[in-house]
Amino acid sequence: VNHDSVLFLKSPKTPTPTPAGDTYKGWVFKWTNYIKGYQRRWFVLSNGLLSYYRTQAEMGHTCRGTINLATATITVDDACNFVISNGGAQTYHLKASCEVERQRWITALELAKAKAARMQAESDDSGDDFSPTSNPVVPGQGGGSQNSEVQSALRTLGSKVEDLSTCNDLISKHGSALQRSLSELDSLRLTGEAGDKIRQVTERATLFRITSNAMINACRDFLTLAQAHSKRWQKALQAEREQRVRLEETLEQLAKQHNHLERAFRGAAQANATTDNKSSTGPGKGEASDEDDDNEFFDAMEEAPEFITVPADPQFHKLESPSELVPLKKRRTRIPDKPNYSLNLWSIMKNCIGKELSKIPMPVNFNEPISMLQRLSEDLEYHELLDKAAKCQSSLEQMCYVAAFSVSSYSTTVHRTGKPFNPLLGETYELDRRRESGYRSLCEQVSHHPPAAAHHVISDRGWTLRQEITVASKFRGKYLSIMPLGTIHAIFEKSNNHYTWKKVTTTVHNIIVGKLWIDQSGEIDVVNHTTGDRCHLKFAPYSYFSRDVARKVTGVVMDKDGKAHYVLSGTWDEKMEFSRVMQSSRGGENGTEGKQKTVYQTLKAREVWRRNPLPEGAETMYYFTALALSLNEQEEGVAPTDSRRRPDQRLMEDGRWEEANAEKQRLEEKQRSARREREREAANQRTASQSEEGEHEQYPSALWFERCEDPITGEQVHIYRGGYWEAKERGSWEGCADIF
Template sequence: MVSVSRMIGGSDPHNETTKNAGNSTTPAAQTPTTKKVSAFKRLGKFAGSKKEPMYPLRDLEDSEKITSTPQKISGMVILKREKKRRMNLQKRYHAKLNNGVLKLYKQKDKQKEDKKPFTAEFNIDVSTLSQVMYNDNARKLSLVFQKETYTLVPIDKDKYMQWKTGIHQHRLYRQFQKKEGLLDESENSQLQKTQLAFQNIVEDGAAGKLENKVAINQEVGPLVNVDEKPTSPKHSKEGDKDEKKGKEMNTNENNNLGTGSPKKTGSSEGDKEEKRLVTALKALGSAMETYKLVHSSSIQILDRIQKCHDESNEILRELKKLRRRKHSNDDDECCSDEDEEDSTSVKERPKEVPATTAPLDQNAIAMLKASVSALNINEEELQVAKVKKSPSLPNIAVSNAKNQSETRIKPLEPHVALPTQSPAPSAIPAQTQAKPRVDAAKPQVHPALLPPKKRRETLPHDQIYGDSIPMMAILKRSLPIHAYEPLGILQSACEELRFAATFLDRLQKIDNPGDRMSLIAGFIISGYSGMSIRNRKPFNPLLGETFDYISDDGWKYHAEQVSHHPPVSACNAEGNGWEWQQTLQGTITPSLDGSTSLNCLLPIRLTLANGEEYVWNKVTTIIQNARAEAIKRKVKNEGEMSIRCSNGYECKMLFTSEKNGIRGEIRNNQQAIVFRLVGCWDKGLNRILPSNEQERLFEAPPHYELSSRYYGFNKFTLGLNEITSELRPFLPMTDSRLRPDQRFLEFGDSKRANDAKNSLEQAQRQRSHLQHRQMWFTERHDPFSQKNLWMSNKKYWTSKQNCFKDPYSAKILPLFSGE
């Protein structure tokens, strides 16, 4: 029988015992221990944690201006130097961050954390750091110096985002102050001295030199000893013995000066000071050499730039001359003066070039001639407007005068719900592209109905952060200002129409009702696609507050807060052959697990130019971890959505919590399934044909690269709260863009934003006894949905063209000052 130990690759304990029966210590007793140790080592390799990547915080941009002073931050932190050795010592400090300077106070006793020290043992100018890295998962920051890196971890993990944002804001503020020369010279010199001392410490610690730390420790403080081992009483005794031995050796050497070779003697203080001076002189010499190299190279670069500038001017003259000559050859009516000027040969031109400029290469001139003759670009061709890109769409059955047959889009790969890696959004097919709008070609359009020439793509300030939200604040519905985003509910409702022109403008050209229902389903999902990275609450509108938006694609939107108890918002949008209406009335239900559910009670209505009507309901939106910090909140949509059409077609979609999935089906007026739907509300939607082939209805575009800095906003959302010079004369004093609290929040001033919000709410409570009259919407009964909905009275855009100075607009109650 084969032993078990041989089967697993070990030795037989019986054989080992027989061979070494006379030995007191047998290998049989050592073999299991050895195997356990080796197994433990192998396990340690797999159990070792992987190093998580660190990401850098951005530095100050050239055009960025930061005038407001960031808030002060204080708290207990742990500071540790990053080294490759297995054991890394760490120290606890009481840290204060003020005006871009991080002050560290030594804290030895954990029970004395509440007592504030009087003098800082170390000061760090965060603007002079090479980089500041962060890791949100590990909740730690890295202060990167020239040759060393220190890890800073707040003891209170909930304050990590506060420290991260604070250090970033203070760093940008300090960089801007230095750039503009607004710092106090005495304070700046003292900080530079301390910072230089710390750099010397870091460099000496990296090289293993500890002699400079004693002298610098008087100025800098205990941060010097971060990488040193703690001394125990035993070590101190051994050190005293070593010192005694050294003194005895020195005395022996001094007594035996005549017998042996002479040796240099002196105090250790003088040697250290001399070494420091030598090191400083070497650093100064290398800095001077570097300056000379940079200075000389910059002069050479300037000379080369000047030469390139002169040559480019000469090439431009030659281009103009060649083009004049070409036009003169084609046109026989050119004047004689132009002919004489055009007859000048290219070879004679270098004579006019200044002596400092090198002559032009004849090969370059020949290439320029060939390019001009080949291109022959006209000025009219350069004035073509750019067509805005849109998400990819199916080429669904467009009616044609010559051929009434329907053509479908090219199917995607079968049995694939959505591709794992979506391609870039493609442009609208050529047959459905709208011609670019040119303002000069349509003088009949009133300026009040024209969109801005250019919309912004950033906010004035990065988003602000805050702590978790107390449960009592949620129950009282009085949230702190950091729980909001700088938008109102009337503005966020407009985001659902982001892709309206892409979908709804094409409906009147499609004959098949199933294809029209498919496009409407894709349009509805497009309104949910931007919610996945949004984790803040929009501002509640005041009673009578309004908002309007004119799209670059031709549709226009306006909304009004028509009721305060209960809160009801009425919205209307008109486009090319369609009208969209929504009455926002919902309920908010907080739960004990920290999540909050939002349910809309009334449907959304869409009317087409051919007379068809569509209504659908919204699904339940769940905000998980609603009380936590913004970065920890997650948005999910669950429930069943039903889209009904007046022609009998119906579409039902089920939103599931698993991977934000969607599945549904489209039935005709005979209740037969025409198409099946599959997708994810944050990625896109496909439809499955009877042949099991899939077609793309909607594909969510990639997130804007700056959305993480600006509350998760995309480019469309960033322009909703913007006020331009073209828009300002046509805004009523009830427009959401005039709210001071939203504007202060855009600029990162949380205190003034909170004060403005409280004053607006207080003024609304004082107006509660007044009878309110809705200006732009009227409540009516909708026979198709069997609900009472708020419909537009079609007076808003007429009053807007009159700058709201007509007799009807005189009844408007101004809510905002507009300053």
């Protein structure tokens, strides 16, 4: 039985296939070798051929391999794996992202294989490639999309009728064999009840075959009727299309008229206001221009402040004063391309095994042109998650957004194998996005050994974020482990909910040989200290042999009594979803080490976060996000200790790496000299208080943060003491040290 039309399946991770092309395509993991394991490849199933490419862009010029399904075997390995082989040298070991996706591929491949085998047989019999399933074009029909749709529908119907004909042939064949068998039984001259039963079965078999023939004839009549009415369908479709076009043109005309009326009204109102008070006129307000045709047709002044959204390329933005419109600063979208220098990381790293990397001078060749303070500020890439969390009425739903925010900060690290600059002691970095996004962020390097940075963010949309992060790193030979130590705090003004969590371990693989790649692994407990709610997140480490999707993150939101309310799932490099738990129960002993797994019955999952696409050309710009590209942009009015003013980092961004390395050595020596001077002064005053282990250096008090005991965690941390933004308004930076 042939089911060609069933080939056109929809997949949540692949584009919707088109019936006209008999294609099915999508991403599948393909086994390459024992070093690289499974690699993501773009597979295309079309006309009985399965081809694959490294990327979708390769489809036009470079095919990596093709298998003819007509002679291929398809075998299922386990839940997500399957194998395709043509019996020769071509064998593909494949792994789908999930069991459902694997089944879609198996179904599509089996059906395509059946069709390819049938087409090959028919081609051998007829001597040409004409397909008997193709129906002739109905006379009098022209081209166009409507004609294509009708013809496609007729071809599909014809294919279905042919399938039914095949079924009819099989029924006739097997029915005849059945009747012969029954006749043989009847020839035994059985009498009594047995003979009656045989005659009854024979009659039913005959009726069944007659009914099957009638069904096939009815289907043929239906196809003939559909072909006869195809012209009428085309005319109706054409009339509908013309009517839709007329309605669209009318709507567009009305919208333009509405826009012109509003512009005229605003212009008249502005003229009246100018007559009454010329000084109250805002720059550009009420002026009519050709660009207004592309602007919004509603009055943005009617929106409440907390619901204002910022377009991707904003022209104007509303401030506190309704009569004042100020253009937003346009952020840069490019930085100079990374120079194509050949780098040998192993030549430097081989001497660093087991050492603390923050104490080892590294050339800028292995850096990216931003500092650790700027990298820490990138945690705010998805600040809107905290904006949404601030509006939540339920603390448990709020927890879902906070947990998603804790995961989102890792999405920027997927391709970021470059090392950020170690900040100098006293170095700062401000990120003022109050106009665009409602928040202000300030970082300060408060310790050099161990390197520690304090971070404070305040948002007009009802939340505060603070953290102090100390980065410990060890080189283990094959990989580099980076362990962020410290606690992150998120406080919401309206509910007074106070959340804390820590970061997971980052691992850089393939230090010795191969392409560097990043993985995140570990567990995070997000705790609401106000309500006792908790979310336990697990970052699964990458494994070549795992059936799970790579970079997987799962989590459960529980109240103070341990009852589960939400389940979170997704990946740290793409998206996170959350589902409401309706019921939970203990399953069988199918967990690790014989432990029981908890089964959660949930409602349909909702997407809570999705990664923003990278800017065009990101691969030549250190894989920076749109936010990262703007972080090191020159800005007036920032503190003299701001990372934007760091000369070695600026030289590196400009591609002048030799000068950058020389400047980096100068700054590090200047920092060492300042430290020696502090130690001499401390010795003279006999106030040196270095620990016995010598792990914490004696350093002066931070300028914008003060050291104290955290009231929530009991840790010794630096908390923002205030004064930075006020100093910026005054332009007074007398307290800032000369570090550059």
